[in-house]
Amino acid sequence: MEHAFYKFGRSVLALIAFITVLLTGTLPVMAGNIVAVRTWPADDYTRITLEHDGNVHAKHFLLANPDRLVVDVDGTELNATLKELISKIQPDDPYIQQVRVGQLNPKTVRLVFDLKTAVNPQVFSLAPIDKYKHRLVLDLYPKEPLDPIATLIMKGEWKNDPEPVQVAASTPKKSIIDAPSRKTSLSEEPLKDAEKMQLKRMVTIVVDPGHGGEDSGAIGARGSKEKDVVLAIGKRLKAKIEQQPNMRVVMTRNADFFVPLGTRVQKARAVQADLFISIHADAFVQPTARGSSVFVLSEKGASSTAARWLAKRENAADLIGGVNIKKHDRQLASVLLDLSTTAQIKNSMKLGNAVLNEMGGINRLHKGSVEQAAFAVLKAPDIPSILVETAFISNPEEEAKLNNDAHQENIANAILNGVKKYFAKNPPRVRNGMI
Structure with missing residues (x-):
């Protein structure tokens, strides 16, 4: 009986996927998980790395008075690993005062970086290599390049x-x-x-x-x-x-x-x-x-x-x-x-x-x-x-x-x-x- 029920469940999921393709022309995308967060503060720039298992993308924008960087990470949910980012921001970081994280909507996590100075951010993705899975990288360079x-x-x-x-x-x-x-x-x-x-x-x-x-x-x-x-x-x-x-x-x-x-x-x-x-x-x-x-x-x-x-x-x-x-x-x-x-x-x-x-x-x-x-x-x-x-x-x-x-x-x-x-x-x- 269990085996028959399992087969029935799989059939229902396959039917849902088929209907989704018919209506939208695309397959449903599974949410990605953030599996590690790392910070690399330096005088040159500060790097934030969000390692994940795929299907994660980001949009970002800047706010002034006070200076803030907002990053919306699409395709994931807030988890314990992502919350660790809050404690990983070091007091002597040249560019970041603190970070706030929250679930903006069911598919998007918002990161708000309160900044110590204006920055020129670069946000990009890296494919898996060596020991790493997919990585979403946030590089915060000073707005005025250092001489x-x-x-x-x-x-x-x-x-x-x-x-x-x-x-x-x-x-x-x-x-x-x-x-x-x-x-x-x-x-x-x-x-x-x-x-x-x-x-x-x-x-x-x-x-x-x-x-x-x-x-x-x-x-x-x-x-x-x-x-x-x-x-x-x-x-x-x-x-x-x-x-x-x-x-x-x-x-x-x-x-x-x-x-x-x-x-x-x-x-x-x-x-x-x-x-x-x-x-x-x-x-x-x-x-x-x-x-x-x-x-x-x-x-x-x-x-x-x-x-x-x-x-x-x-x-x-x-x-x-x-x-x-x-x-x-x-x-x-x-x-x-x-x-x-x-x-x-x-x-x-x-x-x-x-x-x-x-x-x-x-x-x-x-x-x-x-x-x-x-x-x-x-x-x-x-x-x-x-x-x-x-x-x-x-x-x-x-x-x-x-x-x-x-x-x-x-x-x-x-x-x-x-x-x-x-x-x-x-x-x-x-x-x-x-x-």
Whole structure:
């Protein structure tokens, strides 16, 4: 009897669907469920991500006096997960004061964001990829775009010292006890007199911790996330560069948020960077893979199958992290990413060799030479750019080292020493009006 009743119920539902098609020409759409909400506040912008299982769409509009953003999410119902968004808005969020959520009608949930300042919102959807289902993304950018140099000056992070300074690439040699009790040199060795830098102006170095936000990067066997490890190393490197005379540093991200690959390149060009250093922690399907690597851009193809595979994986960051694809964005990206020059690659190779030699003093090298591949993040046409794979986070032993404070210090020192030796042999060109 139960089986017959079940079959009858299915027949009724099929009949209703058939009648709906006859009357409207469309099939009935099942409501989607919000399965996760995440917030990513940053100075650059705040991102809100609503992950769902499909059939969810959004409309939005702005209100003034006071500033508010209203987002109507169609095709879903208010549930406990969506209510969590209220508690996830942090007090120090630069753009959002608070959020209110409610059921506007049986098929629509309304989100009202009370804003701290006027914003330029971008609302878009992302198809399922990697570990994520469908995502509805709300990016809240400031209405008045931030000037990168003005922001750094306001924070006191933009040094100006036009006086020529001779910089010896050395500090007192130190030693530390590395886990579990192994002595390791910090590798801050003095250069020969012939290798001392002559910096006739301030040089700007952009440090680019890979991944961030929705894009975790590679994940180690113990759960370490690449985005966290490389951010920690990037901050250490930033602190060391700031201690150098006539050097200043800009980070593409200084917290856990996602920066599209093209935006990283644009940030470097906006501050007229002299060098661009992207920091990563490699992964491979075999946990035995190990060692440090340095990569530069290639115009003619990858230097190895592994380099090609890695570049493909790193270039997928935009798909995982989530980028709002617009026609003008694609055109801008095309212009930026097609202007790479032979001179840029030549200088990048010099920088890469200097850094790789230093990395070899603190870790095994995966390959004894700088490799090349078509990394999108290295395609600034006029800036020597390298991508440093500090180690394999997929290797349990190297994962442990990457989480060790002492080893992170060693990596930062190795990169800095490589930069110093590069400038010793390749002084930065003088720029009119630039200090």
